[in-house]
Amino acid sequence: MAAGRVRADDLRSGALRDEIVAILRSDFPGVAFTLDPDPRQITLGNKTLFLDNLNAMVADLTGTRRRAVILDFVRPVASPTTTKGGTREGFLLASKRLRIQLVPNEYREQAPDLTCRSFSERLLVAYALDEANRYQLVNRPIFDAWGVDQSTIERIAIENLAQASGGAEIHISETGVRGKYATHADESSYAGARLLVPMVMDQIREGLGTPSIVVTVPTRDILIAWTPDSAEKVSLARTAADFMQRGPYSRSRELFSYSATGLRPLTPFELSQHGRS
Numbered sequence: 639m640a641a642g643r644v645r646a647d648d649l650r651s652g653a654l655r656d657e658i659v660a661i662l663r664s665d666f667p668g669v670a671f672t673l674d675p676d677p678r679q680i681t682l683g684n685k686t687l688f689l690d691n692l693n694a695m696v697a698d699l700t701g702t703r704r705r706a707v708i709l710d711f712v713r714p715v716a717s718p719t720t721t722k723g724g725t726r727e728g729f730l731l732a733s734k735r736l737r738i739q740l741v742p743n744e745y746r747e748q749a750p751d752l753t754c755r756s757f758s759e760r761l762l763v764a765y766a767l768d769e770a771n772r773y774q775l776v777n778r779p780i781f782d783a784w785g786v787d788q789s790t791i792e793r794i795a796i797e798n799l800a801q802a803s804g805g806a807e808i809h810i811s812e813t814g815v816r817g818k819y820a821t822h823a824d825e826s827s828y829a830g831a832r833l834l835v836p837m838v839m840d841q842i843r844e845g846l847g848t849p850s851i852v853v854t855v856p857t858r859d860i861l862i863a864w865t866p867d868s869a870e871k872v873s874l875a876r877t878a879a880d881f882m883q884r885g886p887y888s889r890s891r892e893l894f895s896y897s898a899t900g901l902r903p904l905t906p907f908e909l910s911q912h913g914r915s
Contacts, residue, residue, distance in 0.1 A: 648693060648697075649677065649678055649689060649690065649693045650677060650678070651677065652677035654677075654689055654692065654693050654696070655673070655677050655678075655680055655689060657708060658680060658687075658689075658708060658712060659671070659673070659680070661705065661708055661709060661712065662682075662712065662716065665709065665716075666712075666716040669682055669716045670682070672748060674686075675885065675886070676885060676886035676887060678690060678886065679886075679887075681748075682712075682715050682716060685715045685772055685773070685774040685775070686772060686773060686774075686775070687711075687712065687715055687771065687772045688771050688772060688827070690771075690825075691770075691771050692707075692708065692711045692771065695707055695711070696708060711771070714769075715772060728784075729784040729785070729786055732767055732780075732784070733791075733794050733798075734798070735767045735768045735769065735798075736765060736766070736767060736768075736776075736791065736794050736795040736798050737765070737766045737767075737768045737773070737795055737798055737799045737802070737828055737831070738763065738765065738766075738792065738795040738796045738798075738799050738828075738831050738834050738835070739763075739764045739765065739766040739773070739775070739795075739827075739828065739831045740757065740761050740762070740763060740764070740830055740831050740833065740834065740855060740858075740889060740890075741754070741761070741762050741764045741775070741889075742760060742761065742762070742888070742889060742890070743760060743761070743762060745762060745764065745775075746762060749775070749777065751777045751778040751779065752764060752775060752776075752777055752778075753765060753775075753776045753777055753778060753780070753781040753788065753791075755788070755792075758890065758892055758894075758903060759892065760889070760890035760891075760892050761855075761889060761890050761892070763792065763834065764776070765791050765792065765795045766795075766827075773827060776791065796834060796835060799828055799831060799832065799834075799835055800835045800836075800837045800838070802826075802828075803828075803832055803835060803837065803838050806822060806824070806832065806838055806841075807822065807824070808820050808821075808822050808838075808841060808842055808845055809821045809822070810845045810846065813864060813865075813868045813869055813870040813871075813874070814868075814869040814870050815869050816867055816868065816869040817864060817865040817867050817868030817869055817870065817871070818846050818847070818864065818865050818868065819846075819862065819863065819864035819865070819868060819870070819874055820842050820845055820846055820851075820862070820863045820864070821860065821861070821862055821863075822838070822842065822860070822861040822862075822863075823859055823860040823861070824859065825859055826859075827858060827859070828858075829855075829858065829859045829860055829861050830855035830856075830857060830858045830859065830860065830861055830889050831855075831858075832861060833853060833855050833861060833894070833896075833901070834901075839853070839896050839901075842861075842863050842896075843863075843896060843897070846863065846864070846865050847865075848865045848866065848867075849897055849898070850866060850895055850896065850897035851863045851864065851865060851866070851895070851896050851897075852864050852865075852866055852868075852871065852893055852894070852895060852904065852908075852912070853893075853894050853895075853896050853901075854875075854878045854890070854891070854892065854893050854894065855889045855890060856878045856879065856880075856881035856882035856888070856889060856890065856891060857881055857882065857885060857886065857887045857888055857889055858887035858888075858889055859887055860881060862874065862877075862878050862881075863896075866895075866908075871911065871912050872911075872912055872913040874912075875893060875912040875913055875914060876913065878891060878893075879891040893908075893909065893912060893914070895908070
């Protein structure tokens with residue numbers, strides 16, 4: 639069997655994550671972790687670890703060498719984030735890594751100290767400290783230690799994601815006899831969160847060529863938008879809901895309208911036009 643096939647199977651089957659769990663239990667017994675529905679990630683406290691890169695790193699390794707690489711990968715997450723002086727990273731330094739993020743409401747149930755605000759019936763706005771292969775969601779202890787207000791954190795998080803989104807690819811396609819749709823998908827962990835970045839949303843709206851667009855973020859890694867007059871809007875709304883159901887990294891089946899005046903949920907009448915009650 640080819641090495642690439644072995645790597646993919648270890649990732650999708652959860653075998654690699656099982657190895658990590660065993661190491662956490664033996665080497666970091668005090669660290670709390672959550673097994674997410676998707677076997678390609680594991681959450682330690684308020685940090686989410688993505689395993690794709692690790693899977694490639696250990697694909698051809700066995701025994702003590704494999705274990706050592708896994709340990710090097712998880713140790714920064716399993717250990718508290720500190721500076722050389724043993725204190726939490728200061729805001730001025732941490733702010734450079736801030737990104738805006740959208741997470742499901744369930745995250746607040748799993749982490750009651752999560753720093754966030756309500757965005758919609760299904761979603762919360764949260765704040766991520768971006769790191770290689772992972773991000774750490776800002777919680778109350780981090781927020782309190784920084785001594786800044788939440789609006790400042792959110793403004794910087796949006797600005798940083800906008801700056802990192804300069805090369806975001808938007809694909810525009812026709813929808814049948816009338817209308818267009820756009821997709822933005824990548825594995826940066828922030829494709830869906832770009833719903834909150836006006837620069838990207840304006841780029842999509844201009845690409846679709848209408849004053850307003852309908853937009854949805856069914857998973858963390860995909861954003862879908864279309865013109866309100868699209869002949870396929872019912873089908874597009876159904877497809878987006880299917881993406882959300884299948885995951886991975888499910889977010890919401892909600893539909894929003896975006897225009898120069900901002901972002902809002904669709905009205906009941908608009909939802910009915912999309913086959914939603």
